[in-house]
């Protein structure tokens with residue numbers, strides 16, 4: 150454990166956070182194991198001096214890691230917080246982060262803005278029973294130092310500590326325009342408008358606004374107003390800079406605004422900075438080695454902890470000797486979508502791809518329910534899956550397990566995903582970063598009766 154004591158400040162904070170959330174129902178041996186695990190793994194991702202984003206004396210870096218309240222005030226820091234429409238899934242939320250990051254880049258041309266990472270939780274798809282999956286910091290899923298090499302970010306609990314408490318000065322609920330937009334007359338605009346939908350915030354006796362706030366009951370907003378916005382994320386910048394003086398501003402329904410420049414250089418910089426947390430990558434790599442004879446060396450997928458130095462040539466990655474398949478089920482089959490195959494159809498395609506690419510193994514990532522999974526195993530007995538034990542699941546949570554599934558699919562010799570699933574899209578991007586030939590990546594299953602089965606678009610990285 151000596152490594153654990155060499156943790157940086159942030160690491161200690163994360164470890165403390167992990168401990169606080171410890172579930173009393175866990176057996177004591179497990180909680181001890183949990184602490185060691187989290188401490189060692191999180192500590193190993195902390196920057197040691199020559200961190201990814203430069204030295205700790207860099208003001209940019211200092212601004213994003215544990216400023217004291219007075220230091221923050223003296224520096225005129227402004228905080229941008231955001232949240233997303235509750236039904237949206239994990240992978241769409243990752244996309245909204247990219248939009249907010251580009252807004253922060255625009256804001257930073259005119260001031261010292263910091264993005265506050267909205268804690269994960271209460272996601273519709275995270276259905277593992279008896280698990281309290283709220284108030285999860287980003288550090289459990291992503292490498293914070295990697296994010297910080299792109300823009301200054303802090304966890305929500307750090308925001309509370311450095312901004313003087315659980316108060317958000319101004320919440321702006323983003324909405325469209327009540328009148329819609331006139332045909333042929335698309336324009337980008339922002340206006341303070343009356344709220345169209347019923348507000349999800351209530352005024353308490355003291356006149357503060359109470360709301361979901363990621364499960365932090367003590368959080369209060371001083372003011373909540375609605376803003377109609379139409380256009381790319383940075384369309385909000387002049388309003389935030391010139392019309393508002395609030396130190397902390399939260400954009401609710403942040404998915405309302407679009408990407409500044411989808412798949413442009415900035416988009417990709419932010420996407421590349423969204424490096425998965427090291428412990429998840431390590432577990433995925435261990436699984437690859439143990440069950441799929443797949444290592445970075447054999448597969449030509451060298452990884453650099455510092456994403457700014459990661460620039461794999463297109464086609465340089467070979468990938469492990471297995472087919473990776475993402476089968477999105479659940480809500481994707483309930484509507485009988487014609488672009489999603491039956492299990493039988495999927496297995497037929499899997500077998501033909503294995504034959505074509507001379508692969509003997511297939512790794513399946515899927516959200517299928519137990520009944521479907523049994524059916525799939527009958528049809529495809531040789532399939533390999535990542536199946537965490539109950540304790541591992543408690544530790545990694547549904548989000549961590551999903552990331553490990555994505556990581557393993559990202560390293561397959563050939564990948565095939567599900568039509569318009571953001572889960573599959575994020576795998577495409579990961580493979581693009583690793584340098585796979587696009588032919589091995591941008592593939593999807595076709596529905597059994599689908600005539601025109603259009604394949605996904607190749608989005609090339611702009612460095």
Ligand SMILES: Nc1nc2c(ncn2[C@@H]2O[C@H](COP(=O)(O)OP(=O)(O)OP(=O)(O)O)[C@@H](O)[C@H]2O)c(=O)[nH]1
Pocket residue numbers: 237238239240241242274275475476477513514515516547548550551552554569570571572573
């Ligand atoms: N472990 C695991 N979980 C999955 C898989 N596919 C879907 N899920 C779960 O289901 C959720 C839904 O997928 P997301 O892509 O995040 O949700 P979304 O943004 O609504 O995107 P769509 O897939 O487009 O619906 C994921 O966040 C996971 O929790 C999978 O292959 N493995």
Ligand SMILES: *[C@@H]1O[C@H](CO)[C@@H](O)[C@H](O)[C@H]1NC(C)=O
Pocket residue numbers: 339340341388391392
């Ligand atoms: C911001 O302030 C300017 C100048 O006072 C005003 O013209 C503009 O309408 C305001 N913007 C919004 C969105 O209210």
Ligand SMILES: *[C@@H]1O[C@H](CO)[C@@H](O)[C@H](O)[C@H]1NC(C)=O
Pocket residue numbers: 372373374393
């Ligand atoms: C709330 O915010 C709006 C928009 O910035 C502002 O016009 C209004 O005066 C604020 N209300 C209070 C009580 O501060």
Ligand SMILES: *[C@@H]1O[C@H](CO)[C@@H](O)[C@H](O)[C@H]1NC(C)=O
Pocket residue numbers: 442447
């Ligand atoms: C793993 O892959 C290597 C290199 O392709 C090969 O030489 C070796 O036999 C494989 N091992 C197993 C157990 O399949």
